[in-house]
Amino acid sequence: MNSIEKLTELFLKFPGVGMRQARRFVYFLLSMPSSFLKELASSLLNLSQTVKQCQSCWRFFEENTEEKVCALCANTEDKSLLVIVEKDVDLENIRAGGVFKGGYFVLGGLLSPLSQNSLARMRELSIRIQNEKILQEIIIALGAHPNGDYTAQQLKKILVPHIKEQDITITTLGRGLSTGTEIEYSDSETIKNALESRK
Amino acid sequence: MNSIEKLTELFLKFPGVGMRQARRFVYFLLSMPSSFLKELASSLLNLSQTVKQCQSCWRFFEENTEEKVCALCANTEDKSLLVIVEKDVDLENIRAGGVFKGGYFVLGGLLSPLSQNSLARMRELSIRIQNEKILQEIIIALGAHPNGDYTAQQLKKILVPHIKEQDITITTLGRGLSTGTEIEYSDSETIKNALESRK
Amino acid sequence: MNSIEKLTELFLKFPGVGMRQARRFVYFLLSMPSSFLKELASSLLNLSQTVKQCQSCWRFFEENTEEKVCALCANTEDKSLLVIVEKDVDLENIRAGGVFKGGYFVLGGLLSPLSQNSLARMRELSIRIQNEKILQEIIIALGAHPNGDYTAQQLKKILVPHIKEQDITITTLGRGLSTGTEIEYSDSETIKNALESRK
Amino acid sequence: MNSIEKLTELFLKFPGVGMRQARRFVYFLLSMPSSFLKELASSLLNLSQTVKQCQSCWRFFEENTEEKVCALCANTEDKSLLVIVEKDVDLENIRAGGVFKGGYFVLGGLLSPLSQNSLARMRELSIRIQNEKILQEIIIALGAHPNGDYTAQQLKKILVPHIKEQDITITTLGRGLSTGTEIEYSDSETIKNALESRK
Numbered sequence: 001m002n003s004i005e006k007l008t009e010l011f012l013k014f015p016g017v018g019m020r021q022a023r024r025f026v027y028f029l030l031s032m033p034s035s036f037l038k039e040l041a042s043s044l045l046n047l048s049q050t051v052k053q054c055q056s057c058w059r060f061f062e063e064n065t066e067e068k069v070c071a072l073c074a075n076t077e078d079k080s081l082l083v084i085v086e087k088d089v090d091l092e093n094i095r096a097g098g099v100f101k102g103g104y105f106v107l108g109g110l111l112s113p114l115s116q117n118s119l120a121r122m123r124e125l126s127i128r129i130q131n132e133k134i135l136q137e138i139i140i141a142l143g144a145h146p147n148g149d150y151t152a153q154q155l156k157k158i159l160v161p162h163i164k165e166q167d168i169t170i171t172t173l174g175r176g177l178s179t180g181t182e183i184e185y186s187d188s189e190t191i192k193n194a195l196e197s198r199k
Numbered sequence: 200m201n202s203i204e205k206l207t208e209l210f211l212k213f214p215g216v217g218m219r220q221a222r223r224f225v226y227f228l229l230s231m232p233s234s235f236l237k238e239l240a241s242s243l244l245n246l247s248q249t250v251k252q253c254q255s256c257w258r259f260f261e262e263n264t265e266e267k268v269c270a271l272c273a274n275t276e277d278k279s280l281l282v283i284v285e286k287d288v289d290l291e292n293i294r295a296g297g298v299f300k301g302g303y304f305v306l307g308g309l310l311s312p313l314s315q316n317s318l319a320r321m322r323e324l325s326i327r328i329q330n331e332k333i334l335q336e337i338i339i340a341l342g343a344h345p346n347g348d349y350t351a352q353q354l355k356k357i358l359v360p361h362i363k364e365q366d367i368t369i370t371t372l373g374r375g376l377s378t379g380t381e382i383e384y385s386d387s388e389t390i391k392n393a394l395e396s397r398k
Numbered sequence: 399m400n401s402i403e404k405l406t407e408l409f410l411k412f413p414g415v416g417m418r419q420a421r422r423f424v425y426f427l428l429s430m431p432s433s434f435l436k437e438l439a440s441s442l443l444n445l446s447q448t449v450k451q452c453q454s455c456w457r458f459f460e461e462n463t464e465e466k467v468c469a470l471c472a473n474t475e476d477k478s479l480l481v482i483v484e485k486d487v488d489l490e491n492i493r494a495g496g497v498f499k500g501g502y503f504v505l506g507g508l509l510s511p512l513s514q515n516s517l518a519r520m521r522e523l524s525i526r527i528q529n530e531k532i533l534q535e536i537i538i539a540l541g542a543h544p545n546g547d548y549t550a551q552q553l554k555k556i557l558v559p560h561i562k563e564q565d566i567t568i569t570t571l572g573r574g575l576s577t578g579t580e581i582e583y584s585d586s587e588t589i590k591n592a593l594e595s596r597k
Numbered sequence: 598m599n600s601i602e603k604l605t606e607l608f609l610k611f612p613g614v615g616m617r618q619a620r621r622f623v624y625f626l627l628s629m630p631s632s633f634l635k636e637l638a639s640s641l642l643n644l645s646q647t648v649k650q651c652q653s654c655w656r657f658f659e660e661n662t663e664e665k666v667c668a669l670c671a672n673t674e675d676k677s678l679l680v681i682v683e684k685d686v687d688l689e690n691i692r693a694g695g696v697f698k699g700g701y702f703v704l705g706g707l708l709s710p711l712s713q714n715s716l717a718r719m720r721e722l723s724i725r726i727q728n729e730k731i732l733q734e735i736i737i738a739l740g741a742h743p744n745g746d747y748t749a750q751q752l753k754k755i756l757v758p759h760i761k762e763q764d765i766t767i768t769t770l771g772r773g774l775s776t777g778t779e780i781e782y783s784d785s786e787t788i789k790n791a792l793e794s795r796k
Contacts, residue, residue, distance in 0.1 A: 097387035174375030174396025188296035197373025572794025574771030595771025
């Protein structure tokens with residue numbers, strides 16, 4: 001296999017990239033000066049060297065520091081709250097909202113009732129919770145779909161014994177109308193949730 | 200203007216119908232036997248004769264009855280609850296969910312902060328509320344968008360004096376994640392609402 | 399079945415209309431004054447009375463005339479050319495282009511290699527061709543897809559014996575790049591045709 | 598700017614990649630083993646080393662050879678034909694069709710009537726044509742859109758003096774219905790072309 005085919009094949013592994021886009025990427029790169037290719041290659045190599053995984057929230061971070069814990073975790077305003085999210089971009093999105101002041105934990109994946117997989121960072125989550133001295137509430141913030149719901153349900157089961165001795169509540173994000181929702185087009189589950197959580 | 204042009208023009212007034220679809224409708228009708236056209240025409244004329252507007256919820260209904268009130272209103276299970284919706288299809292969608300057992304009121308439109316319009320059935324709503332003897336809660340169930348929110352806000356202002364003497368609460372549908380929502384793609388308002396309404 | 403359901407069912411038969419749009423149409427009609435419904439109903443009834451099918455090109459037309467042939471046929475500029483199209487809107491689209499000056503014939507449908515159906519107006523087409531005294535070329539102008547191609551092929555077979563004695567050529571529309579086509583995304587058939595018909 | 602931001606910025610320069618996809622790419626790469634990053638980086642660096650530009654057709658190619666001319670050019674079956682395309686993927690698409698047996702030339706861009714840019718490889722094209730001893734026809738195979746048409750027109754102007762002494766014809770790809778085209782939805786230009794190129 002030559003470099004063009006090799007590179008096309010690697011781009012095909014990128015999320016959401018099909019054959020046509022993979023080939024366009026390669027031809028785009030062929031049209032760029034070699035300085036661009038070098039910059040891209042060195043950025044890729046830097047990534048695994050400069051980016052660390054925070055030993056507290058397990059998100060990827062990059063700071064000029066010897067610390068094993070990211071600045072976000074080090075500077076958590078409200079240590080009584082911990083939100084559990086599926087992935088880094090979920091954390092970034094909640095963080096960008098600017099409302100949540102508690103700590104974060106990135107689960108790194110979801111459970112599926114069909115595939116019988118397990119959660120990669122369950123042990124890390126248990127340790128994290130045990131180390132949180134003033135934690136009062138764990139907020140499970142997963143997507144509103146079957147795998148998200150199944151994972152939330154399993155997480156609660158697993159966490160209950162761990163939090164027995166600590167006085168911790170487990171909650172999940174509220175369900176209802178999200179921005180832009182029309183009553184006409186809402187599914188019955190959303191209508192039901194919106195009625196139950198009316199205020 | 201000939202019949203083809205006339206009919207095209209009438210179809211253009213239908214919601215969501217553009218020139219191309221209007222013309223396709225006319226050519227479709229031309230290809231159908233005249234019995235189909237007669238059936239369609241008589242159904243249209245029947246509509247304004249057999250369909251009445253319920254004098255309680257103001258939705259359109261059609262029943263073999265002399266009653267001025269639809270069966271849905273006549274048989275309301277829980278008269279302590281009244282939900283206010285924008286339009287007939289919203290009522291149908293909530294009803295299809297099967298969870299809500301209270302009464303309905305179709306507002307027939309929304310207010311807009313820009314156009315300074317007024318609500319057509321405000322007087323009917325006031326009368327309806329005054330006639331409800333055991334009403335305890337009015338649920339405003341409008342879409343989660345600026346006009347829906349503005350209308351809900353104005354409705355509350357207008358309704359408060361009317362319900363002073365009756366012991367009635369006004370609520371709005373809960374906000375949060377709707378079915379299918381991913382945390383990654385949620386807007387900050389939805390995240391904020393979902394965090395606030397966690398449970 | 400009541401009028402609302404009946405009308406919804408009739409709209410469902412319209413091309414491209416699904417359950418949601420059919421219901422929106424009915425609620426739209428309910429919200430319109432009865433004068434609109436009457437106008438629509440009378441336009442529908444007029445349609446089958448005032449619209450005739452031209453006995454020459456077989457398109458639907460509507461003219462204040464006792465003639466059995468439409469003005470388009472009566473005033474054909476170039477009687478040496480006849481274009482065969484599938485349906486009325488195809489005729490309208492070619493006519494709107496303003497380039498073609500010959501006569502038209504609306505086939506009213508296509509053949510399908512799978513369904514073994516027959517062409518409804520084959521007899522009318524034969525008669526039409528026999529009556530054309532100075533016809534020199536029949537242009538088959540069907541869509542560039544399997545059913546269009548199959549119908550064109552069958553039409554040629556059927557027409558050849560009819561035109562034996564008349565000196566008539568049968569052609570089909572040229573194939574190649576259509577407006578907006580990019581070489582990158584063209585199928586191999588289009589590329590092949592565009593190469594063959596280069597000029 | 599840290600590595601994550603740097604890499605996001607570089608991906609944003611890829612064709613068709615927006616902020617959301619750029620970030621998804623970076624988080625995808627963070628989740629992959631460092632062996633994948635190394636493989637990707639080395640493929641990128643290889644690209645500029647192993648891929649050459651053919652000195653005859655100017656496409657990018659990669660062969661274990663000291664030759665300056667790609668195998669496609671070296672083995673051209675029909676040297677009487679030369680097709681001019683805009684970019685590498687256009688060449689690949691025509692080649693994949695398997696019909697065209699002549700030579701190729703990749704223009705590397707199009708002219709625009711608005712931007713007054715010039716064609717980067719005009720000089721290379723002139724030299725190429727002068728060196729073709731048995732060339733009889735140059736086929737301009739550009740997209741069927743204003744910039745494609747403008748470039749074809751300018752190319753003809755520029756090429757005419759160069760081919761005066763050689764007996765070379767200049768053609769462009771045929772226009773007409775492309776695969777899947779419906780007469781109903783065709784623009785008037787396509788109808789006009791399809792009528793003119795009927796056969």
